[in-house]
Amino acid sequence: MAYTLNINGKALSADVDGDTPLLWTLRDTLGILGPKYGCGVAACGACTVHVDGQPMRSCQIPTESVGSAKITTIENMSAHPVGKKVQAAWMELDVAQCGYCQPGQIMSATALLAKTPKPTDAQIDEAMAGNICRCATYTRIRAAIKLASGQKVA
Amino acid sequence: MTIHDVQANRRQILASVSAAGLTLSFAVAPKADAQTAGAGALNAYVRVAPDGIVTITAKNPEIGQGIKTMLPMLIAEELDVDWKNVRIEQADNNPKAYGRQFAGGSMATPMHWEELRRVGAVARAMMIQAAAQAWNCAPGDCATTPGNVVNTKSGKTRSYGSLALACATITPPDPKSLTLKDPKAYRIIGKAMPQYDVGKIVTGQPLFGIDVQRPGMLYATFAKAPVFGAKVAGADLDAAKSVKGVRKAFVVEGAADGMAPAGAIGQGLLPGVAVVADTWWAARKGRDRLNVSWAEHPTSAQSSKGFAEQAKALSAGKGQRTARNDGDVDAALKGAAATVEAAYSYPFLSHANLEPQNCTAEFKDGKLEIWAPTQNPEPGRQLCARTLGIPAENITVHMVRCGGGFGRRLANDYMVEAAWIARETGAPVKLLWTREDDMAHDHYRPAGFHFFRGGVDAAGNLTALHDHFVTFGNGTVAASSAGMGGAEFPAQFVPNLRYEVSMMPLGVPTGPLRAPGSNALSFAFQSFIDELAHAAKADPLAFQIKLLGDKPVVGTAPASYGAARMVGVLKAVGEMSGWANRGKLPKGEGMGVACYFSHLGYFAEVAHVAVSPAGDVKVKKVWVAADVGRQIINPAGAMNQVQGSVLDGLSGALHQQITIASGRVEQSNFTDYPLLRINEAPPVEVKWVVTDFPPTGLGEPALPPAIPALTNAIFAATGKRVRSLPVTPDMLKA
Numbered sequence: 091m092a093y094t095l096n097i098n099g100k101a102l103s104a105d106v107d108g109d110t111p112l113l114w115t116l117r118d119t120l121g122i123l124g125p126k127y128g129c130g131v132a133a134c135g136a137c138t139v140h141v142d143g144q145p146m147r148s149c150q151i152p153t154e155s156v157g158s159a160k161i162t163t164i165e166n167m168s169a170h171p172v173g174k175k176v177q178a179a180w181m182e183l184d185v186a187q188c189g190y191c192q193p194g195q196i197m198s199a200t201a202l203l204a205k206t207p208k209p210t211d212a213q214i215d216e217a218m219a220g221n222i223c224r225c226a227t228y229t230r231i232r233a234a235i236k237l238a239s240g241q242k243v244a
Numbered sequence: 245m246t247i248h249d250v251q252a253n254r255r256q257i258l259a260s261v262s263a264a265g266l267t268l269s270f271a272v273a274p275k276a277d278a279q280t281a282g283a284g285a286l287n288a289y290v291r292v293a294p295d296g297i298v299t300i301t302a303k304n305p306e307i308g309q310g311i312k313t314m315l316p317m318l319i320a321e322e323l324d325v326d327w328k329n330v331r332i333e334q335a336d337n338n339p340k341a342y343g344r345q346f347a348g349g350s351m352a353t354p355m356h357w358e359e360l361r362r363v364g365a366v367a368r369a370m371m372i373q374a375a376a377q378a379w380n381c382a383p384g385d386c387a388t389t390p391g392n393v394v395n396t397k398s399g400k401t402r403s404y405g406s407l408a409l410a411c412a413t414i415t416p417p418d419p420k421s422l423t424l425k426d427p428k429a430y431r432i433i434g435k436a437m438p439q440y441d442v443g444k445i446v447t448g449q450p451l452f453g454i455d456v457q458r459p460g461m462l463y464a465t466f467a468k469a470p471v472f473g474a475k476v477a478g479a480d481l482d483a484a485k486s487v488k489g490v491r492k493a494f495v496v497e498g499a500a501d502g503m504a505p506a507g508a509i510g511q512g513l514l515p516g517v518a519v520v521a522d523t524w525w526a527a528r529k530g531r532d533r534l535n536v537s538w539a540e541h542p543t544s545a546q547s548s549k550g551f552a553e554q555a556k557a558l559s560a561g562k563g564q565r566t567a568r569n570d571g572d573v574d575a576a577l578k579g580a581a582a583t584v585e586a587a588y589s590y591p592f593l594s595h596a597n598l599e600p601q602n603c604t605a606e607f608k609d610g611k612l613e614i615w616a617p618t619q620n621p622e623p624g625r626q627l628c629a630r631t632l633g634i635p636a637e638n639i640t641v642h643m644v645r646c647g648g649g650f651g652r653r654l655a656n657d658y659m660v661e662a663a664w665i666a667r668e669t670g671a672p673v674k675l676l677w678t679r680e681d682d683m684a685h686d687h688y689r690p691a692g693f694h695f696f697r698g699g700v701d702a703a704g705n706l707t708a709l710h711d712h713f714v715t716f717g718n719g720t721v722a723a724s725s726a727g728m729g730g731a732e733f734p735a736q737f738v739p740n741l742r743y744e745v746s747m748m749p750l751g752v753p754t755g756p757l758r759a760p761g762s763n764a765l766s767f768a769f770q771s772f773i774d775e776l777a778h779a780a781k782a783d784p785l786a787f788q789i790k791l792l793g794d795k796p797v798v799g800t801a802p803a804s805y806g807a808a809r810m811v812g813v814l815k816a817v818g819e820m821s822g823w824a825n826r827g828k829l830p831k832g833e834g835m836g837v838a839c840y841f842s843h844l845g846y847f848a849e850v851a852h853v854a855v856s857p858a859g860d861v862k863v864k865k866v867w868v869a870a871d872v873g874r875q876i877i878n879p880a881g882a883m884n885q886v887q888g889s890v891l892d893g894l895s896g897a898l899h900q901q902i903t904i905a906s907g908r909v910e911q912s913n914f915t916d917y918p919l920l921r922i923n924e925a926p927p928v929e930v931k932w933v934v935t936d937f938p939p940t941g942l943g944e945p946a947l948p949p950a951i952p953a954l955t956n957a958i959f960a961a962t963g964k965r966v967r968s969l970p971v972t973p974d975m976l977k978a
Binding site: 106107110111114117118119121123124125126127128129130131133134136163164165167168177180181184186187188189190191192193196214215216218219221222223224225226227228229230231232244 | 307308309310436438439441442443445446447448449450451452454455457463488523524525526529596597598599600645646647648649650676678679880881884885887888891892895913914915919920921922923925927928
């Protein structure tokens, strides 16, 4: 059936089975390709989006359960006051290797900084441990979060 | 080391992948293919627009190693342009224009360091020639500043943009006739340049194979047997087709050469069932209803447990062949002041690229167009030609950014599957594997078993070493990446040394994983050398330096080993890490050292670990001293590669194993095949030890020593020797 979803501030209509994970509605039906498929079981974080500002794994959200929640994807982070800073830090420190996980990393980091503007290392670990980077760019991810938050980069 | 040695070592290093067709020409000449490259094109790599924007083609696949940025830096440096005016375009697969295009063996730097600088130098010389003609002066009166030719006598300048069209009439000079820049004048090489696509990456733009879209495209899943190569006995195709959005469901018989022959990498088209739908989720739901039954297959008798038992039984006898036999090991062991005997083993590993295997293909009017995240496009094209029975000339392969490579995408099984399914479907198809497919259908880093004996004399010299390596193969040819050369270190450094090899048959595909061979042999050999150092009551780092001796180079090509270079990095890592003060570490903490030469790079690493009474390991820091020659081309990318390689090694050693039961892989996702996470990632400090050798690659060589540095540190912290991987708390609890 057709669902009207609030995505990146726009009302978008998707005609999908209600059990279709939001990730696949975004990617295959709406052409929003930033959220990535990595595991399908909420173990890697590549599909992370914001649901009413909270970072969530879109591979685990049935489209029928989204309702009127505001969905934000990496495509809209340049318009997010914190997201923009996070992206700039990611660019400045050249964080990525293959880059596949980085949309999910940036979504998690943005949600962290929106709630905790000056996170400690332990808070970074807690917020970011759900996001796998197979290339293991963790040193730079940590540094970029520090940079975006205006803290000293070790 | 001479250039001759470097080339010989390339042969040695590529030997493990040569069976897949990675034969190399050592001097791939830049082929001027300007006609196909369009207006303003100076050669197949460089195009200059009237506004001075220079477009440089990146010839190799980008898998996260930063090559799309780094190779154009070499051209831009010698062309003499501002980096901000450079645009980079990814090449398609086009061996006629670019020679071999692949990401493997950390070979891109040694293969292109000279060649692509000369490509840039040729383009610059053509600009000078064009300006000299316009000014009617001698080319010798011209110089360049970035983007301009300057007449040194008149002071006149012409921009490259204004000269580009005139270059079309100029015959390119012989690249070898040109003098390359003095490194002191570099403006681009040696500067930290962010990845060219960084802006697209952080904004989530569609860059990857999984993001490819074509008009009218459908989505496919492909179910294959859990036992490798088993045929489809039955499937409920109608049930799959009853799912809304499913267009087709059909059985694929598979190709006769679906399983790679002994020693080769990568499966071809294996039997399975394809489901094609309007969306991938619909295809997947259809697949879940197939209820496929699979034919019996002999590999179902194989298991990891069985391999371990066979290996132990084989170790009791003589090796099936002797890879090396120097001196008299048995006599030397009898005469040794101290001896050690130990059995080491390591498991199969999966590549686990974060982007699951995928490919998009379109078959129309006898022609096949493919968009593939592949490390190795040309063999994929040939595989498709062979399997589909169409001429290779009718196949175009576009290389799409890969969400990780690590050797997995040297094989092209997903490519031939997509091609076959697209032809059967009659529409463009994006095939995407599930994570579970990916883990169950890899070509795995082979497991292995080493049965060592070693001895030291009263002066603390390593006098005897014997390894019976039990690996996989058909008795004559080792399975891909499962072999060991007779020159494996410390061969040539120990007077009495014997390497014996026995092979077990294997129905599970194997292949190169980042630093193939080395990623496993380093653990076994460098751990056992550490055991011998302790047996000699020596400082393990000093023991390694003593073992390397005082000759700068030991052995002859292709087995020459730059002992002085390794001593250099060992000394450096000792200083960086405060090795001499390690005795002051608190109880439960320790430092371990290891070194390894692979992919032309010399690496020594020290790990500092803390082990809890429950046996949990925390890696506190890793220090790396790296010698890859005289020039780090892009320090930003180089550092990322080294830090990532070290953490990749730790990830495998601390967490990962693929186990086989009844011929099937038991693991299915990151829940039972965990990857290192940020909370476990230690800082990695890197020092470049600069030596006057040609620069070499960094995709791999930092990985191998990380594993034994870790396990040797665990020994220092706990007194418990890790002789099998992965490390588990059970091994270490007090």
